[in-house]
Amino acid sequence: MDLIIHHAKLPGREGLYAIGVLDGVIARLEQTQQGDGWLEGAQPAGGLTDHPGMAGSPSEAGRLSAADCMSAMGSLNTADIMSEADRVHWPEASSVFDAEGGLLLPGFVEPHIHLDKAELLGRMPSDAGSLQEAIRMTAEMKRGFTREDIRQRSLSVLNRAIRSGVTHMRCHAEVDPILGLTAVEAALELKEQVRELLDLQVVVFPQEGIMASPGTAELMEEALRMGGDVVGGIPYQDGDAAAHIEHVFSLAQRYGKPLDFHVDFSDHPEQLDILTIADRTIAAGMEGRVAAGHVTSLGSVPLEAAARAASLISRAGISVMCLPQTDLYLGGRGDKEHPRRGLTPVKLLQEHGVNVVIGVNNVRNPFTPFGTADPLEAGWLLASTAYMGSDEDARRVLHMLTHGAAQAIGAEEYGVRLGANADLVLLPSRDERSALLDRPARRAVWKRGRLTAETIVQSYTYGLGRQAQGAEMPERQAEPIYIQP
Template identity: 60%
Template sequence: MWDVRITNARLQGRSGLFAIGVQDGLIASVLPQGQSPEADAARTLYDAGGGMLLPGLIEPHIHLEKALLLSRMEEDAASLKDAIRMTAAMKYGFTRADMAARSLYVIREAVKNGVTHMRCHAEVDPILGLSAFETMMELKEKVCDVLDLQVVVFPQEGIFQSPGTAELMEEALRIGGDVVGGITYQDPSLEDHLDVVFRLAEKYGKPIDFHADFSDRSEDAAILDIADRTIAAGMQGLVAAGHVTSLGSMERKRAETAARRIGEADLQIMTLPATDLFINGRGDRERPRRGLTPVKLLQEHGVNVVIGVNNVRNPFTPFGKADPLETAWLLAVTAYMGGDEDAKQLIHMLTGGAAKALGIQQYGLEPGAVADMVLFPEVSERAILLGKPEQRTVWKRGRMTAETKLQTRMDHIVLH
């Protein structure tokens, strides 16, 4: 007897309807509907009604402790420097309880929207000390039944520009940080910054996740230094970089050369369109640049590109509701990804591609995978992307963690 059996579900890349059996938190059986033996008895039976079942969505890049700050802002940010400056000033007023409350709100929204894995960047610096990091580590334990949370030790204010940060980063990694963070545009010496980040990654055996080349200046190419360091350290596949928007401003041949090098280093690129589109291109009086990393070009060179929400309602991004589908839809519009195959690729970027970027094991909808799933009342990836349906059912390790149902009444409206 299965713990859970989901019937009449559509699956990616397969025709027809399927029944999925879950046992002990793992997917135990995936068979075409009607071919399951034993009439598949289950303690809990769920009829998918012909909707599409996906692996749980993955949020690969988000900032929790600085979410939901709009009510504290006296002005709107007009540049990246403004956003960093304004947020740094507000950080002096952050408390552990305040950071935990705002973070939990975002996590609840993400889980409701189908997210089962998340990587957050916790800021470590002399302003906050380890308070943001320790708050995220506490949340990691608190929410583990509904969400797997990776915590990046992130030096937002720079390592050398903010003395004492390197020591705080090392302490955070010593007590359990999951990923070494870096930010290429906050220190005067990129080489020194990379030295610290790669040294810490080697010492503690951790992957790396950079904020890199967040600009529309074609001369910014720290990603190439990161690629060279990654190859030299033998860390191919273990290094990610968010933003990398300057690549979108490069002349085509140079961008192609950079994309090849990024592919050789197997860097995981995280495009963050809500923030990147909002911040970049502001200095252009004519023919403003889009400010996105060139997603299709990178993918043509074999680069794993994934999609992150990044920020939720703060100086960097005054939008968002922690819904990866909302962000994927925005990327579809702005990166010319409107076709059926594009939709399949975008959904992959939220699922299997993001799992690769975060090093998540036993992921997917195959026997032996962890039963992290989200069901949509749609029949295809394109329908899911275009409709962004609020109605979703979410399972974490085979246990239902969220279900949103909608009812629309039109009793007094006459349709002609």
Template identity: 45%
Template sequence: MSCAAGTRRLRIGTPVHQPPREAGAAAFSCAEISSYCRRVLDLLLGNCRLPGGSAPVDLAIAGGRIVGIGPARGPARETVDVGGHLVTPGLVEAHIHLDKALLGDRVSGSAETAADAIRLTAIAKRGFTAADIEARGRRVLDLAVAAGTTAMRAHVEVDPIVHLAGMEAMLALKREYAPAIDLQLCAFAQEGILQAPGTEALLVRALEMGADLVGGCPYNDTDARRHIEIVFALAREFDVDADFHVDFSDEPEHLHVREIARQTMRTGWQGRVAVGHLTELAALPAEEQGTLIGVLAAAGIGVISLPLTDLYLMGRRDERNVRRGLTPIRRLLAAGVPVALASNNVRNPFTPIGTADLAHLTFVTAVAAHMGTPDLVRQLVAAVTTHAARILNLRDYGCAEGSRADLVVWDCDRLDEIVTALPARRLVVKAGRVTVEHERRVIERWRVGGTDG
């Protein structure tokens, strides 16, 4: 009898059982098999150490969800003993540009400012095709999935330069990678809306094609307020969330986030709006900064810090006491504003480096944002898990009973080690199925074999 193509057990775990049957009895009927299979778990992860937990527990998974936490119960199609290692919810990439990733070999010159990066990328975009975008996006998705990312929001540029080629490519990748990652697509107006005639119509078409939300970039347009109004109008028309690139400068010369907060509350879109970068907030005097942070909290706006890009492009004109250029993560968190860390760009004029591994961002931000205490280190992990999931409005996310079984098994025992030690991933689980299994082999020949001569 088989409930699936086969059963599998890794390391130590509860074996897969079959119902008792007397010798010589007739074969199981289809009804008996169906009844039995409903009682078989899809996956049993044994000996898991959960965030905040002390003793290891077993996770029973069926139908893509965690259905039990505690001692192992019932047979499973696949059983894995994780040996007391840490298990967390899957990583959540809250802001990335797959369509303009990996451009190092086709861009000449280095970006000194955000405006330079936009200009250089716009030149490269003239040579983009759907096939090219898909190929580069696939390479980054492979990196992210292997690193434990199970949900991602990708900004897809829609404008008179690239038209809808990015949407075509990303929709194909969304279907292809569905077994491994949930991909949200944001129709994004990088080149502006008013200064790039035809963009609004293209945004509408992208939403009709299946974009999950709409995004804007008011600092790169001729009328920031009208730009913001158009994005909110589209969000309301299609009943989708909105996500803005905003206030990306060393000095508080834009502060468009104030208008975004006003429009958020006017339209009733609290909890459905995110802003990325927001580096200008750090340049405000403490009292004014605190007031604006309070407005963001009241409007239910999530903030996405993009540390690699912001550290790279901000502070370029400072000759002494060079600014770090990060939004004030600690003050935002203290006020109850959810803050995510995200990759933004991978190896292009905005960010010449990148691995699509969100753990690396926690490592960098621990130093750059002075977040080294135990409580702040836990907040850094939350910035690539629970806070990011909240900003993306992911339902049933976490490690509790009833949560979606999107999980990462880490090669460590404690939550803080994700930040402090960058441990390898052992397993990645998506919707209750093991999607990635890492094998690590190190031979210290100097210990066991000595040296010749």
């Protein structure tokens, strides 16, 4: 084996597992313990010290088995937690990683992000008060973009995303007479450069419209010939939305590419281009190969009509990409009273079987002056604002960030299962709900079995009768204040 990860908690499964990776693929997967070793009521403080196995320096922790840690705590039934990993013979591996009871998920899939216009806060003359203002402001700033500038800002976001556990990403690269093919060239170059760290798909994205921005149609074709992976569409940027939709469908069919729309990004219930897209998807036999971002106007449609739309979207196999950080920021702006939340109706769509996923979309620019490119952050925001507070909702959100998003962008060989690529993220969390609530630093991230990110955190809470188990207290400048509990 090239890598063995042991003492891992897998979503929806009891006990702890060991996973063996050979040539980048999960070649062995076995339950090695019955119990998961977590103490009831344990709450992570700063991330890592509440699971006993996570105490101490990383190297120290790496040597402790979960069973050792449990014995040290003296509070669990040893028969239950006795590691069988010692008894089950596993072959030698060049790398062994003790997950220490943490939750091992398939890598996060970022299905919708704009690398080329990320991290622009320092260049913005002001905040944008509406979608159209954000587009205008960014179009102005785009005139100053160079390939190297796009590359540097993209790398900064990629670095954040990889550290957050992202192993697959679909980015939108803008194609228009302002930038020409500069953003597409930068994205395709990055795709090659980061290929061992994450799979990057490039959407050829006509942000300024196609008919409204003469020359864009030709540039899009050139971008697809250069290797663009997905045809982008944004009907609300052209006067004739139907013609825009028709144009991108014929392009997608001609080049044999999937489609990814920005659509119905408003609070106007009459703006429902998604219905045209769904009909056209079915007519083209492209079910499962079309995605639609935002679709926020559907949230303002009366229930019965919204349910009919959801049912059609489901039949068309369209994945809806909810982009909470942007949708909440720009949505409802026109409502002087009773402002709407501006989200697509997530639960309604899911009830009708639609694959709804979550994207980060923008990071620190006029559309979204927030963000860390962490899918868990976007998932937490959606859960907090879409009435998704239960344990089941937490599992659903994690599913949306992983398997759902993988389905939306057509990622293959995906999942924590035998034969899948070893694209993995390890969280120091006992389950999906605590992962979502804590959003802890990711302990480790692997792409095809190779470690792409690792975070080492030591955090101490003084004075509440809690202390890191067996950890050396760090040298500090001043004595901390101890409060008698």
